[in-house]
Amino acid sequence: MTEGFTPWPADRARRYRDAGHWLGRPLGTLLRERAAERPAHTALVAGERRYDYAALDTWADEIAAGLIGLGLAAGDRLLVQLDNRAEFVPLCFAAFRTGVVPVLIPPSHRIAELDALAGLSGAAGYVIPGAGGFDYREQAGELRRRQPGVRHVVVAGEPYGNGEGTVDLTDLPHPAGAAGRPEPAPDGIAVLLLSGGTTGTPKLIPRTHDDYHYNARASADVTGLGPEDVYLAALPVTHNFTLACPGVFGTLSAGGTVVLAPSPSPEDCLALIGRERVTVTATVPSVVPLWLEEAATGRYDLASLRLLQVGGAVLAPRQAAAVRPGLGCTLQQVFGMAEGLLNFTRLDDPEERVLTTQGRPLSPDDEVHVVDEDGGPVPPGEAGELLTRGPYTINGYYREPERNLSSFTPEGFFRSGDVVRRDADGCLTVVGRVKDQINRGGEKIAAAELEAHVAAHDGVRQVAVIGVSDEALGERVCVCVVPDGTPPTLRALKRFLRERGASTLLAPDRLEILDDLPLTAIGKVDKKALAARYAPVLD
Numbered sequence: 001m002t003e004g005f006t007p008w009p010a011d012r013a014r015r016y017r018d019a020g021h022w023l024g025r026p027l028g029t030l031l032r033e034r035a036a037e038r039p040a041h042t043a044l045v046a047g048e049r050r051y052d053y054a055a056l057d058t059w060a061d062e063i064a065a066g067l068i069g070l071g072l073a074a075g076d077r078l079l080v081q082l083d084n085r086a087e088f089v090p091l092c093f094a095a096f097r098t099g100v101v102p103v104l105i106p107p108s109h110r111i112a113e114l115d116a117l118a119g120l121s122g123a124a125g126y127v128i129p130g131a132g133g134f135d136y137r138e139q140a141g142e143l144r145r146r147q148p149g150v151r152h153v154v155v156a157g158e159p160y161g162n163g164e165g166t167v168d169l170t171d172l173p174h175p176a177g178a179a180g181r182p183e184p185a186p187d188g189i190a191v192l193l194l195s196g197g198t199t200g201t202p203k204l205i206p207r208t209h210d211d212y213h214y215n216a217r218a219s220a221d222v223t224g225l226g227p228e229d230v231y232l233a234a235l236p237v238t239h240n241f242t243l244a245c246p247g248v249f250g251t252l253s254a255g256g257t258v259v260l261a262p263s264p265s266p267e268d269c270l271a272l273i274g275r276e277r278v279t280v281t282a283t284v285p286s287v288v289p290l291w292l293e294e295a296a297t298g299r300y301d302l303a304s305l306r307l308l309q310v311g312g313a314v315l316a317p318r319q320a321a322a323v324r325p326g327l328g329c330t331l332q333q334v335f336g337m338a339e340g341l342l343n344f345t346r347l348d349d350p351e352e353r354v355l356t357t358q359g360r361p362l363s364p365d366d367e368v369h370v371v372d373e374d375g376g377p378v379p380p381g382e383a384g385e386l387l388t389r390g391p392y393t394i395n396g397y398y399r400e401p402e403r404n405l406s407s408f409t410p411e412g413f414f415r416s417g418d419v420v421r422r423d424a425d426g427c428l429t430v431v432g433r434v435k436d437q438i439n440r441g442g443e444k445i446a447a448a449e450l451e452a453h454v455a456a457h458d459g460v461r462q463v464a465v466i467g468v469s470d471e472a473l474g475e476r477v478c479v480c481v482v483p484d485g486t487p488p489t490l491r492a493l494k495r496f497l498r499e500r501g502a503s504t505l506l507a508p509d510r511l512e513i514l515d516d517l518p519l520t521a522i523g524k525v526d527k528k529a530l531a532a533r534y535a536p537v538l539d
């Protein structure tokens with residue numbers, strides 16, 4: 001498991017331990033400790049189901065024994081593609097306790113990504129949601145045909161009835177002696193997250209027990225979370241923001257209560273805030289106006305809500321200013337990335353800073369450089385690329401030696417690809433990207449990934465995918481095609497992508513047919529020129 005993983009250099013690791021950031025305890029202990037302190041306090045709410053800390057802790061142990069019973073061992077990778085359902089939480093802790101490494105995949109991904117991720121991670125198993133929504137069994141069957149290393153398909157939730165080729169999470173064998181296993185090493189990989197990605201399929205982000213525990217704990221501190229807090233997981237739990245910033249793990253580390261929203265719809269989320277007396281939640285900018293509109297109906301009791309975190313894409317200052325009047329709570333802007341670095345506006349920041357910046361780094365040991373194209377520092381207030389390293393930022397993607405050479409500097413700084421400005425107080429404002437990625441309401445779409453799919457269409461000679469700005473989502477996906485004979489229509493292209501098994505996130509919003517693609521001086525497709533050509537005309 002250490003193969004393909006770039007550890008922190010020894011001197012920095014020592015510094016983070018000495019500073020108390022890294023506790024040297026595996027992530028599974030986070031739940032165990034709270035369960036010992038307040039066993040009867042509610043830890044998790046999902047629909048009508050409620051679990052106190054003792055019950056959640058026991059459930060995690062049962063699943064841990066089940067994973068061992070399946071034949072999984074420390075270091076084995078397990079694809080976990082679950083929506084916001086109760087089973088997700090104890091399954092994560094079961095993995096952390098056994099050293100099995102979950103690879104967290106959003107529900108929207110389909111066979112093309114799954115196949116690539118199973119291959120890259122060398123996964124031994126695949127966990128899918130139970131009956132009720134999209135049926136993942138066909139996809140699981142196809143995955144096993146393509147990737148024979150995936151030996152187990154585990155169903156989490158409502159059993160399908162005819163369990164052919166699958167095993168239900170509740171039916172895993174429980175061998176005697178599973179309890180006496182050694183704990184996983186705290187500096188080893190706890191979880192593999194997916195990168196937003198700019199090239200091809202997503203990259204895998206190895207987060208260690210030590211660093212992710214710190215990530216969750218420090219995020220809980222900066223949001224002022226305590227045992228009386230109730231956190232609503234409104235966005236998908238497989239995403240870093242919802243999982244650990246502070247999200248599910250940060251809330252549990254603070255002894256609070258996690259409520260899982262069955263959908264991100266404003267109706268469901270606002271109703272849950274009232275019903276469960278939610279105090280903190282998180283969302284993306286494109287959802288903010290929908291929540292505000294729904295809240296304005298006056299049908300909801302939002303009195304308990306004290307903090308709304310917004311991150312993932314640029315939040316317009318006008319929207320930011322509407323949060324307190326519309327929802328009656330404090331706004332916290334969060335500029336984060338699954339690779340590590342998190343920036344937060346602080347609860348006691350002046351209003352102006354909260355409305356117009358994306359905050360400052362979480363840790364005193366986060367190192368941030370803002371650099372020009374030659375890698376030299378830019379003066380304060382000027383835009384440049386953000387480079388970073390620190391106690392919870394990775395030093396390399398998992399099993400990507402080639403890509404790591406370009407994604408990290410020789411000194412170990414991660415090249416975020418984000419263009420930011422840093423003001424005199426150290427607060428960052430995101431102004432753009434150097435990387436070729438479209439941010440559709442917080443969903444990151446790698447242009448290259450969609451281009452590879454579109455290029456496979458018979459009617460396409462050349463393709464370039466760009467983002468065009470959009471008021472509701474920030475950006476929408478525009479596919480520019482030079483045809484080979486008859487080009488597809490937008491509808492036909494969408495069908496083609498679906499049939500190829502591309503992620504549902506890769507759906508284009510707009511198709512433009514061109515005679516040729518504009519090129520830059522060195523012959524690369526000039527995406528800036530394309531973006532200018534298709535930019536909406538603003539009045």
Ligand code: J2J
Pocket residue numbers: 195196240241242245310311312313314315333334335336337338339342358416418430433439442444
């Ligand atoms: C502008 N762009 C932002 C922001 C992220 C918390 C919050 C978000 C993420 C996330 C996360 C932005 N304004 N406030 O993991 O823990 C863009 C940047 C960044 C990329 C990372 C978290 N917040 N972004 O969005 O790994 O371009 O993480 O590099 O999905 O989102 O995407 P992702």
